[in-house]
Amino acid sequence: MTISVCMANKDICYLPATEMASRIKRGDLSPVDVVDAHIERIESRDEDVNAFIRLLKEEAREEAREAERAVETASDLGPLHGVPIAVKDLLGAMEGIRHTKGAKPLENVVADHTAIAVQRLEDAGAIVVGKTNTPEFGHKGQTDNLLAGETPSPFDLERTSGGSSGGSAAAVADGMVPLATGSDAGGSCRIPASACGVFGYCPSFTRVPHAHRPNMFVAPPFFQIGTLSRSVSDAAVMMDVMTGPHPRDPFGLPDDGVDYIDATQRPISGLDIAYNPDLDGLFPIDPEVQSVVEDSLDAFETLDATVDEVEIGIEQSFDDLWDAFMDHWSVTMAGINEGVKAEHGIDMYGDHRDELPDSVTEKITEGREIAALDLGAAQATITSFFDKIQDLFEAYDLLVTPTLAIEPPSTEHVSGPSEINGRETREALGWFLTWPFNLTATPNASIPAGFSEDGLPIGLQIVGPRYEDERVFAASAGFERVNPWSDAYPPR
Template identity: 50%
Template sequence: MSLESELTRLSATELSTRIRNGDVTAREAVEVHLDRIERLDDEINAFVTVCPDEARAAAEEADHAVESDEDVGPLHGVPLALKDLGALKEGVRHTYGSALFSDNVADETSAIVERLEDAGAIVIGKTNTPEFGHKGTTTNELAGPTASPIDTDLNAGGSSGGSAAALAAGMAPLATGSDAGGSLRIPAAACGIYAIKPTFGLVPDDGRPSAFGRTTQHVTKGPMARTVEDAAAMLEAMAGPHSADPSSVPVDIDYRSAVEKPIDDYRIAYSPDLDAFPVAEEVEAVVEDAVGALESAGATVDEVSIDHGYSMAELQEATMATYMTSILETATIVEEAHGVDFRDHPDEVTDSLLAMIHIGEDFGPEELARSGVVRTGFFDAVQDVLAAYALIVTPTLSRADVGLEEDLESSAWDWPLTWPFNWTGHPVAAAPAGLTEAGHPVGLQLVGSRFEDDRVLAASAALERERPWKSPYDW
């Protein structure tokens, strides 16, 4: 086995352990991942920017720290990919997935990136995202579409699609993502990797100029990895209150030890479709099999109805008000911060983003107030189920065959079973459930009570132990 195959197959925690023990160097870890990006990314298109010089310099410092017997962090020497939206690294190009910002360079480093670097991770590049993360597939006017490494005729999902694809193809062992309607969980399902959307407020966002735009449609950053243990290690580094984020909360959760806990006493509620979504039979079959694995791990599983009482049309009408308003807020903040009005650049801005901005202009306080009633009804229904159960599990996506450049605008809301939990703020993981007969990955959502992210991680890890997943993209 070549050094590249050996090191890129390792989990991040395994790789960091070997670097700390002196079995391999951080420079070797960085080089094999850079080589893999150079060899594979023309087809997959996961990265917008690669920063080899900065990564090599950081690796040299990491190796010196080991040689000097310094105290080092749990992610020491591990290459890290950053979503090119929100995860700023000072001096590195930061495009937001937008052709209008193709030459923009970050003049500061985001809090979560600082924390991951403090834990020892080494930034290796920035990953593709739809323009300002506005939709659930990854393509833009700047870099084009990102393919799922498992089947390059399929889209990697979005908006953290570049991060998910980089992980699935072994181009990075860790990656950041963010989630406003499923942007961590959709690409995790589409690429066969693991991600967790933490409870809103646990992972801080120190973005400016607005610190108050994330609550109507809960937006949070989170970890993406190939193993639950790696994601827990990332989350431990990222989470914690921050003075620059008025929504951050001082809740102490032991993320890393959660992955070792049994789930014998867990009662789990299984909802095949959240009472509203048109889940394909091939997806439901794979998810039901994965639910059986949770039972094999010791949990009791009951199929339930959520009983929120809303049709798909009613849920969609309500989320249009919250989500489209959040897109209009993004456009307003960009204009305020950069003096750029998207509407003045129709040839450079993605058509779907412009359409969302115009739709957002049609919503006012009345529509948001009505959406709040539906949002509350859905929240209460979820809370009622979680009062009796440790977790709710559902499919992540209703289908597993979204094409590389497929236009999903007319059916965007009935595809991901993710966005209702951006209303509610619950922690939700997306774990690989298995493959359809066509070989396409299917994801399983695990939904926990707010601030019980450790339970979500524990159940995810139990599922992984029972059915160890491995990316169908083999190397």
């Protein structure tokens, strides 16, 4: 292939999804060429980035040919017609396609259904080009597993992409796809968004429905399906497609008319924004990260919003919240193991224990031992924290914090750093400020705030009151207009 064609393909791969869809509908771009360009990009880059567990090359090309025929014959094309996307291999089942959830014991499991969100994206015309990497069952904030290995950040291959949607975030940042699904139980969209310099969104609890089976109650009350994209507008289209109730999800929110696309054009003048850099001292923060985040806050004031540094009044210690979060997560992991055994006849805790990392089997063990009353005590702790965040939102419209306490950590760290800015921290959860807001079921985003002196991306977390997804989108889009980050791609 000539250099000029390669350059043209790279240009295609970094188009916004909204522009890509518009040009396909006008006939300016061929869906076949678009999909081919992205597959070429994946094949040239993924040996280093390892974003994909499986590439659906032939399936995507066939769908692209059908999409091209539809441009000529159909009058009503979906908002993502012909746009290639990636699907996280967790909560992203596709009928007839291997669905591993990042776990080696499940490497030969084939899904017998398509997840609601994935089906809605496909119905909107999106073309799935592959399934992205994730740690086993999304259990940690870094993306590596015993099945497919590690996914680094495209900005530095010796740094983590974050997790657990690291494969999706890395694929988006590196131009392999413009959009990808994620899931978020403790920051799994926002952590990799920060580490990979993209926009990650975790909506209000159950905005995006999911039919957990065989046990629809196994997921903790802070499990969401979200998005990874290179722009806020692209995420808005994706959310507009995926949201809305479904009869198989008993928790799904009703359709209350939320309009993500319209929200990206709304002004935020007059909004009162609370800034808290460390959640009342719960998290030590790297000074450079804090500096980049605080410098970025001027964008909101440029848009005539006010930003005040505040105390939230959190009464729990870090360990209190850690224990409450981990109790729920361990019970969930034990439930997942039972579900896999019931659905697939695979006892991961028994015959396949050596195919799982210790971090998974330890959680299953802990979950099997937690008593109901202990879980109730953890829920009381969460309730108290929830109330403090609601108190804050009675005075302020949004809360902003750093997404991560540090730059994306080295891939050599198994869980994370043991010390930040001279303070000891709990490695597994001590370096990302995301998981407390899964306990509040609130909409949360991570947007690129800037870069460290080493050229590593740093994210800003925007937290809104529950149900106020439009407000988070309006603030994110306004920030992007003032502080655009599109020239950061492709990563160095």
